[in-house]
Every structure is written in C-alpha cells, then in structure tokens.
Amino acid sequence: MTTVRLGAVAAPLPNGDVLIAGGQTSGGSYLQSAELYDPATGTFTATGSMTTPRVYAVAAPLPDGEVLIAGGTSSPNAEVFESAPEATFAGGDFGDQTVAEPSAEVSLVVSNLGAQALRLSEATLGGSDTGDFTITTDGCAGRSLAFAQSCTIAVRFTPQAAGTRTATLTLTDNEPTPTSITLQGTGVAANSGPTGPTGPAGATGPAGVTGPAGVTGPAGPAGKRGRAGKRGGAGKVELVTCSTVKRRHRTRRVCRTKLLTHPVKFRAATRARRATLTRHGVTYATGTTRRGTLLLRTRTGRTIRRGRYTLTLTRGRGHHITATRQQITIS
Secondary structure (H helix, E strand, O other): OOOOOEOOEEEEOOOOOEEEEOOEOOOOOEOOOEEEEEOOOOEEEEEOOOOOOOOOOEEEEOOOOOEEEEOOOOOOOEEEEOOOOOEEEEOOEEEEEEOOOOOOOEEEEEEEOOOOOEEEEEEEEEOOOHHHEEEEEEOOOOOEEOOOOEEEEEEEEOOOOOEEEEEEEEEEEOOOOOOEEEEEEEEEOOOOOOOOOOOOOOOOOOOOOOOOOOOOOOOOOOOOOOOOOOOOOEEEEEEEEEEEEEEOOEEEEEEEEEEOOOOEEOOOHHHOOEEEEEEOOEEEEEEEEEOOEEEEEEOOOOOOOOEEEEEEEEEEEOOEEEEEEEEEEEO
16 A cells, blocks of 8 residues: 555445545554555555544445545544546447448447546547547537436447558546547458358249140041941941140040941942031031941041031032932931
C-alpha cells in the first residue's frame, strides 16, 4: 500500500476497486488518508482523505455507489465516500463487412460507475482508420449521468480496404482520465463467402401434347377361305377390317375377319368377280367372290358401323356385265 495501516476499514466499489481508509501507523498515529486497490493490476493509488482520522471503523457500500464510513476510536460520527465519475462502455466490434458498403448502425452503450455525476461533452474519432467509421448519432453529448445511468452513441462501419480496420472513440467528460473506446471491424471482398447448398429439385412439369395419329398402313393379308357354297345357294360374306395400332415406339397392323350376321343369298356367286359394299352412295368396302365366299376389305379411312348396306355383285366382261344388288345388315 501507499501507507502502512493498522486497523483500517475496507469496502468494495462498483467498478471493482476496493476502498481502504483510516487506521494507524506503526507509531500509533491515527490516519485520515485513504487509497484505492485495483485487483486487476494489483496496484494501490492514493485518493481523497476522510474528514476525520478513524481507527477500527466500519464501512458499508450504498445503493447509489457511495460508501458509508462510521465510528472508530474516539470518532462517534459518520461520513460518505463518493467515488469519481467513471465511464464504462459496451460494444465496438463490427465483425466482417463488405468493402465500400456501409454496415448497419452499432450502438455503443456508455454507463457511469462512479458515485459522482458523469458530465459528457462530445465524442470524437481518431486512430489509423478514422475514415472507415462514422458517428451517426451522439446520444451522450451534453448529458449528465448519475450512478448506473447510461446513454448511447450510434456508429457505422464502411471499410475502405480489406483486412482489420480500427479506430478510437474518445469521450470528452469530467473523468480524471478520459475514456477511449476501441472500434474494430474487418473488411472483406464482395462475394467472398462460401457457396451455399444446392436447392431442392423443382416440381415435375405437365405432360406434353399427344402427337398426331400415324398414317394408316397397308391392308393385311386376306383371311382364310371358307368352304365353297352350293351354286345358286346361300353364300358367306366375310368382312376384313384392318387398323394400325401404336404402342410405345412400335406400330403394327391388326386385321380382323367377321361374318355378316345374316346369310346373304346371291345367284351364281362363284362366277362373280367383284363386289362393292355401299351406303348412301359412299363405298365402304370392295372385294371378290371365290368358291361361294365373298371377301370384303374396308376402304382406307372408312369405318364400318352397324346398319343396312347395299351389296353389289358384278360378273362378266366388256359389254356383257351383270350387276346384282342386295340389302344386307351389319350388326
């Protein structure tokens, strides 16, 4: 300590220091002086003296930051110690910021830890990278802060180059030693962050439009021949219908043979060479007769539906042509 003390009094202060006051010397002299102990540095510093010497007194911290000192040998009175105004702060680190782009405002909170009022005039910037920092709002200028009161100063960071950038914000106030706040940020190049994860796959789009139908293929082979009917008797009429079927990437020709529902009687069928199936003047199928069986093939683009049709059988050559017409029903 700065002075040898026996029977001194001690009490903690809000800023972490310890007040040590009074006592007596090794020679028995009562002491009126006091000093402060800083646990962070392990040092003792002299401070203001008491109003009266005290030995074996008592001390108690008060809610307003003061310390009550009372009693002691031959000292029945009491007095109050008021610590000097002391500014403390929170904030000042801006982290990473893109070069030449201003950051969001960062608020620096200034508080008074002393029992005496802290009177603030203004805040100023200094240091190597002063141009990278800007005070946007000084909410502490002209303020007087009692113990534990606070105010804020807003600062913005705009790095002019990549790397660590620093500056100092100094408070002009009534502290024994003015407080300096270190401001720090890191300038980074644009788009220097890591690549983000790949997003999820999009939804499947709608199915495309169905393409046009393919061209009808050639007629398939004729069906099996039926047995020859009796001459002049009832012959059989077979209708061969062919269609083109598309499945995936393959196209095939499908032909079906069916007998007309009602037997058709025609004369001298075995000698007829040609046959035509018509309805309302439109030809739906053509064919030939052989051995009592009439074989008809549908015309391209014609569909045989249920109903009555006209069957025309033609025989002969040149000027000797005979045509026979009959009504038949297809079910």
